[in-house]
Amino acid sequence: MNEKFYELPPEKQQRIINAGLEVFGAHDYPQASTDDITAKAEISKGLLFYYFKNKKEFYLFLFDYCCEFFRSQVVTEDFIKITDFFDLMEYAARIKYSVILQYPYMMNFVMKAYYSRREEVSEAMKTRIASPLGEIYTVYFKNIDFSRxxxxxxxxxxxxxxxxxxxxxxxxKLRQSETLNIDELMQDFHSWQEMFRKIAYKEEDDENDDEG
Incomplete structure (x- = not known):
């Protein structure tokens, strides 16, 4: 990636990023048009390829950008203080889905990228998503009390x-073209977690929760 992209004013950077997320999020990779992206970003196609070598490089940049953005939003002082596995999962989910409401194109893009198959970017995406769960577990769950x-x-x-x-x-939900409802989603997520909490935790934990 051309480092000159980061020399652009933040507003222009964001406009280019949002345009990419919108177009790539609405279409599979082969059908996503760089003409549409540059039109929405209000820049020339030549300028886009000045900052990014080609369409694939821009696509992978966007995916890395989304991952880093989610990470920066989730890992806060409150996050680090949480020691209960399920409380941490619920906290992270609420932050994540709040971001989705603010940036709807981001979620559409990430989901399409995550499930990319037989496309020019698919092999590169496999490398990017091969081990993130293990990394998340090691880094983000280091303060969790697993004795429960x-x-x-x-x-x-x-x-x-x-x-x-x-x-x-x-x-x-996205396949049915439904708008994601954060309250409904979190209510369902909370129900799943309570079910798994009863299955996964030792009985004395359930008793302590009842006493609290």
């Missing part, structure tokens, strides 16, 4: 299950 789990429960597998459920829920 039953011996036969693997918290990392539980994280994977909850991630699949949330992604499947969102994908289904």
């Amino acid at each position: 789990f039953k011996p036969n429960v693997d918290p990392q597998q539980l994280l994977q299950m909850l991630t699949w459920m949330a992604e499947g829920y969102i994908q289904d």
